[in-house]
Amino acid sequence: MEVGGDIMKNILVVGSLNMDMIITVERIPNLGETLSGRDFMTVPGGKGANQALAVARLGGNVKMLGCVGNDSFGMEMTEYLKNSGVDVSSIKKADRNTGIAFITVCNGDNMIVLEKGANYMLKPEDIVANRTLFIWADMVVLQLEILWDTVVEAARVAKEENCTVLLNPAPVENFNKEILKYVDIMVPNEHEAGVIFGKTVATVEDAKNFVTEFAKQGMKLVVTLGSNGCVYYDNGMVKHCPAIPTIVVDTTAAGDSFIGAMCVAMCENKSFDEAIQFATKVASIVVSRKGAGISIPTRDEVE
Numbered sequence: 001m002e003v004g005g006d007i008m009k010n011i012l013v014v015g016s017l018n019m020d021m022i023i024t025v026e027r028i029p030n031l032g033e034t035l036s037g038r039d040f041m042t043v044p045g046g047k048g049a050n051q052a053l054a055v056a057r058l059g060g061n062v063k064m065l066g067c068v069g070n071d072s073f074g075m076e077m078t079e080y081l082k083n084s085g086v087d088v089s090s091i092k093k094a095d096r097n098t099g100i101a102f103i104t105v106c107n108g109d110n111m112i113v114l115e116k117g118a119n120y121m122l123k124p125e126d127i128v129a130n131r132t133l134f135i136w137a138d139m140v141v142l143q144l145e146i147l148w149d150t151v152v153e154a155a156r157v158a159k160e161e162n163c164t165v166l167l168n169p170a171p172v173e174n175f176n177k178e179i180l181k182y183v184d185i186m187v188p189n190e191h192e193a194g195v196i197f198g199k200t201v202a203t204v205e206d207a208k209n210f211v212t213e214f215a216k217q218g219m220k221l222v223v224t225l226g227s228n229g230c231v232y233y234d235n236g237m238v239k240h241c242p243a244i245p246t247i248v249v250d251t252t253a254a255g256d257s258f259i260g261a262m263c264v265a266m267c268e269n270k271s272f273d274e275a276i277q278f279a280t281k282v283a284s285i286v287v288s289r290k291g292a293g294i295s296i297p298t299r300d301e302v303e
Contacts, residue, residue, distance in 0.1 A: 009267035011055050012137035012163070014065045014127070014154045015048020016119045016145030017081075017091070018099035019073040025106050037104075044080040046099055046119070047143040047170060047256055050296070054260025055141075056085035058282065059299045060267060063087040063137070065130055065154075066146070067122040073098035074118065090130055094121035099145070108248035108287070114171070119146050124153035134161040139263055143168045144175065155182035164266075168259055169196060185220040187259050193223045207231035208238045220272065222262070224255055229280065234272040241276050244284035257296050258283040278302070 023037035044053075048066050055062040064086050068074030070093050077098060078088045099117040103110050127134075127150060134140065140158035142151050142165065151167075158165045159182045166185040169175050172192040180186070194201040197210045207223040208231050214221050215233040222232040229243040261282035265275035285297045 008059075008061050009138035010136055011060050011062045011139045011141060011263050011267060012065065012133050012158075013048050013052040013055070013062060013141045014122075014146070014151070015051065015141070015143045016046035016099055016116075017044075017049040017064075017066045017068050017074075017077045018046035018101040018114065018117075018119070018145075019043075019077065020045035020101045020103050022103045022105060025104055028104065028106050028111065044077050045101055046077075047145050047168065048141075049077065049081060050256035051141055051143070051168070051260045051263075052086045053081060053084055054257045054282070054296050055264055056081075057296050057298050058261055058264045058302065060260070060264040063090060063133055065090045065122070065126075065133055067092040067094050067118045067126075069094060069096045069098040069118040071098055073100075090133060092118075092122060092126060094118045096121055114145065116145070122146050122150050124149050126150070127153040127157055131157060131161070134158050134163060137161070137163050139164045139166060139267060141166045141168070141259065141263060143170055145171065148174050148176070152179050152182075155179055158182065166259065166263060168255070170255070172196065180217060180219065183219055185222070186214070187222045187224065187255075187262070189224045189255055190226070204228055204231060204240055208240070211238050222276065224258060224283075230258075230276065232272070232276055239273070239276075241280055244280060246284045246287060248287045254283045254286045257286045260296075261302075 020043045024039045025037045029035040052062050052064040082088045096118040099119040100115040102113045134157050140163045164184045167183045169188050172195045190201045193210045211221050211233045224230045229241045231240050258279040261279035262275045265278040
């Protein structure tokens, strides 16, 4: 694909594929309490799949390396991504259930419970067996909904093949700073940044302190702050990009779409500032819609 006379760079997403089961409630139930919900739906999701889908919808060249189960959800996941423009030829199938995410949406925000399923069947040896994908890729995108050892191996192989490595450290409970030696760009939200930093990251100023600390390690860093936009480090400066005001319906996949959009813009040789601004626009559209993958806009919609 050509963009502005240049060849579009290639993006490999290594990560999770989940079937999201979403229900909306008026308030979060107390322990032991039963509430009535509404608007139930099943939607293809998972952080890896969402990020790959965002790249494809926004015009990027993307391949996905992950694992689904030999079940109807696995078949639905791969067909959905394939029909959206993601190369799914390297997605592994295992004799486990496809990963499941139970998502409760309340007043535009969400709570998520994961069952890893087949996602944990993607092993470090699968990374080695698929080295040709890393040779093909210019940028490799990682998250933590698959085995930690698999993520580290993917980051290591990516660096051996001179790829730019972007890490979304979510869910953050598995995080170990050993991986940072392989990472070029890290994109946590305020909660994840707080866990990694060991301090509260709740405000723009907190995020600026976090970004300044990690900038010393030579990586680009973006902390997403929901309605407060994001804070990032670029060219020796800490910067704040405000969110675009919008009516928030559902925040599911907003962060994943932000990351996918940022990767596409960078692979089009946009500046880091331009990439952040483009990603902010995409995320503002996503939060105004229900669901994960189905809320991600096309490039035409963003333009």
